[in-house]
Amino acid sequence: MDAQVNMHTDKKALDWANLGFQYQRTDFRFTANWENGSWNEGRLTDSECIVVHEGAPALHYAQQCFEGMKAQTAADGRVLLFRPELNSERMNLAASRLLMPEVPQELFFRGVEEAVRANYSWIPPYGSGASLYIRPMLIGVGENLGLKPAQQFEFRVFVSPVGPYYKQAGLSVISLAVSEVDRAAPNGTGSFKVGANYAGGLLATKLAQELGANEALYLDSAEGRYIDEAGSANILIVSKEGVLLTPKSNAILPSITRRSIMILAEDELQMPTEERAIDLRAEFPTFQEAAACGTAAVLSPIGKIWFDGQWHDVGDAGSVVGPVMQKLYDLLIGIQKGELQDNHGWLHAVSI
Ligand SMILES: Cc1ncc(COP(=O)(O)O)c(C=O)c1O
Numbered sequence: 001m002d003a004q005v006n007m008h009t010d011k012k013a014l015d016w017a018n019l020g021f022q023y024q025r026t027d028f029r030f031t032a033n034w035e036n037g038s039w040n041e042g043r044l045t046d047s048e049c050i051v052v053h054e055g056a057p058a059l060h061y062a063q064q065c066f067e068g069m070k071a072q073t074a075a076d077g078r079v080l081l082f083r084p085e086l087n088s089e090r091m092n093l094a095a096s097r098l099l100m101p102e103v104p105q106e107l108f109f110r111g112v113e114e115a116v117r118a119n120y121s122w123i124p125p126y127g128s129g130a131s132l133y134i135r136p137m138l139i140g141v142g143e144n145l146g147l148k149p150a151q152q153f154e155f156r157v158f159v160s161p162v163g164p165y166y167k168q169a170g171l172s173v174i175s176l177a178v179s180e181v182d183r184a185a186p187n188g189t190g191s192f193k194v195g196a197n198y199a200g201g202l203l204a205t206k207l208a209q210e211l212g213a214n215e216a217l218y219l220d221s222a223e224g225r226y227i228d229e230a231g232s233a234n235i236l237i238v239s240k241e242g243v244l245l246t247p248k249s250n251a252i253l254p255s256i257t258r259r260s261i262m263i264l265a266e267d268e269l270q271m272p273t274e275e276r277a278i279d280l281r282a283e284f285p286t287f288q289e290a291a292a293c294g295t296a297a298v299l300s301p302i303g304k305i306w307f308d309g310q311w312h313d314v315g316d317a318g319s320v321v322g323p324v325m326q327k328l329y330d331l332l333i334g335i336q337k338g339e340l341q342d343n344h345g346w347l348h349a350v351s352i
Pocket of ligand 1: 233
């Protein structure tokens with residue numbers, strides 16, 4: 001049964017400033033189904049549970065992918081998405097890689113916008129420090145047993161108000177521990193946002209946290225030498241020469257946040273940037289600042305990294321937020337919240 005949407009303009013009485021990064025049930029989610037070669041229109045539903053066949057390929061063979069985006073409330077009340085067309089594009093790259101039907105951009109946008117609009121009262125208000133996390137997903141459903149693609153698919157979008165991904169609020173320094181287990185093979189699925197990459201990473205995160213780190217840092221799985229990425233974020237480095245570096249690897253997720261920050265560094269800070277293989281051990285002494293970046297992580301400066309049995313402080317800052325990362329963070333969130341000029345046309349306002 002379709003959900004009845006009553007637009008509430010009041011906000012929920014949540015302690016917005018102290019939200020963590022946890023699932024919070026909201027009122028509505030969008031769902032559309034693919035069968036016999038086409039997508040249906042889709043609709044909103046109030047049920048957060050999906051009933052799928054026990055043989056569904058998403059459950060057995062991880063034939064599924066997802067996206068992560070955020071909506072922010074601007075000072076003038078607009079609800080802003082950041083470069084959503086890149087999430088749509090990336091979801092379709094993953095869909096093709098896993099032999100799933102693409103989600104047309106029109107359906108993707110409609111699903112995201114309807115889910116955001118229907119949950120208006122859950123969108124954190126301007127100035128609260130929180131945002132609305134948006135999780136589009138595409139799963140292979142329907143009866144199946146052998147290893148073959150599903151014949152039916154569900155595209156779903158749910159939303160949840162969230163605070164900072166790493167425990168501390170605002171721009172706080174994190175630590176990473178180099179993982180002994182690999183995330184993705186050089187020609188595997190590392191560059192696609194598919195669930196299969198993340199199940200294998202749960203152990204890496206647990207081991208990193210046992211060492212006192214916030215998150216695992218993966219090196220390339222061929223040689224264990226070059227920086228790939230963190231468990232849920234790409235890596236940025238400011239060299240002592242003032243160049244903004246980021247790893248080039250076909251095993252990492254092409255982060256929308258990282259791609260945007262590289263452009264901001266060039267355009268707004270006139271910084272030279274380079275995307276290339278970065279040898280962790282050989283180049284570590286040349287690092288001045290480092291950060292993890294992503295939709296959830298935003299930009300989180302890295303104070304120290306564990307590798308070869310000990311902690312290594314990044315640059316000479318230790319646990320202090322470096323000046324370049326601070327500027328990049330301010331630029332990024334300033335644009336995302338509509339406080340700074342959107343010179344690149346990155347914002348998409350949801351009609352409420
Ligand atoms: C493995 C991984 N790398 C990087 C990122 C960052 O990507 P984006 O900036 O597009 O959110 C994510 C998601 O947040 C991720 O899961």
